[in-house]
Amino acid sequence: MAELIVVGVRAEAWHKPATVLFKDAVSDRYLPIAASATAAPTRDRSAAGVSTGLVKKLLDALGAPARHVEIGEASAGTDRVHIVVGDGVRVPAGLMEAVSFALDAGVPFRCGDAMLAAEGVSSGEAESASTRWRVADPAPTSAYRLVDLDATTQMEAIQMGDAGDAPMVRPPAGAAMLRIRQGPGSGAVFVLDGDVVTCGRDGNNEIVLDGATVSRKHADFHRQGSGYTIEDLDSLNGTYVNGERVKTAALTAGDEIRIGRYLLTFVPS
DSSP: OEEEEEEEOOOSSSSOEEEEEEEEEEESOOOEEEEEGOOOOOOOOOOOOOOOHHHHHHHHHOOEEEEEEOOOOOOGGGEEEEEEEEETTEEOHHHHHHHHHHHHTOEEEEHHHHHHHHBBBOOOTSSSGOOOOOOOOOOOOOOGGGGGGTTTTSSSSOOOOSGGSOOOOOOOOOOOOEEEESTTTTTTTTOSSSSSSESSSSSTSSEEETTTOOOOEEEEEETTTTTTEEEOOOOOSOOOEEEEEEEEEETTTOOEEEEEEEEEEEEEO
C-alpha cells in the first residue's frame, strides 16, 4: 500500500464540506478527498469530547493499538475511510475525525496503489487555483474538539485541541509551511510555495484568516532564496514576529507570527 502525508485542508466557507489533500510519500502523486464523500457518525452534541490520547491509551491497553488510517476507493461510498487497529480490525470513520486522530496519535495514512493511480492527480493539478488552502472562522455552533468532529459540523480546518503538542506535518519539498497554533482553525496548515503569498481577511488572498482583527490585505510572504520573509501591509493591528511588531522580517524555523487573533508557527522546507 502507498503511504500518504497530509498537505492541507481546504473549504470555501464554514458551511461547505472540507477537502483534504494527501500526497504520496514517495512520488509526486496527490490525492484530494472530500469530507462529504465519507462517513459521518452521529453523536450527541451535548456530550463531552474524548481526547485522542485517551482513545490511544485504551486501544494500547486492550492490545489493539491503532495501526494506520486507510483510504479506500470512491466506489466504497461513505465507508471508504477506516482506522485500522490491532490485527487488522477496520473501524469506519469520517474523514476529518480520522485525519485528526491519525495526526494526534502519530499513525500513518495509507491507500491502495491502484486507487492512488486511478484517483490521484499530478502536482500541476494539485497546485491549481482550485486547491489553494484557506481557513475561515468556524460556525458558532461548531466549536468542538477535533476528535469529536463529524460531517455535520463541516469544519474547513483541522483543529488539534492543543495544537502546540500535536505532531508536526512536514511541508512538501521546496516549500515552507505555516501552522495555526492559536485561533480559529487551530492546527490547520498552509503551504507557502509561491514567490509571493498573500494573507488577510479578504477572500481573494491565498491565505484567508477571517475575523475583525485581521485586515483585508494584512501581510505578504516573500520567497527569499530557500526561505521566506514577511511584510506587513500597513495593517491596522500590526504583524508580530516572536512578540515584536515588524514591518518586514526574515523568518526562521519555529518563529511565531501574530496576525490579529491568530498565532502561526513557521516551518521551513
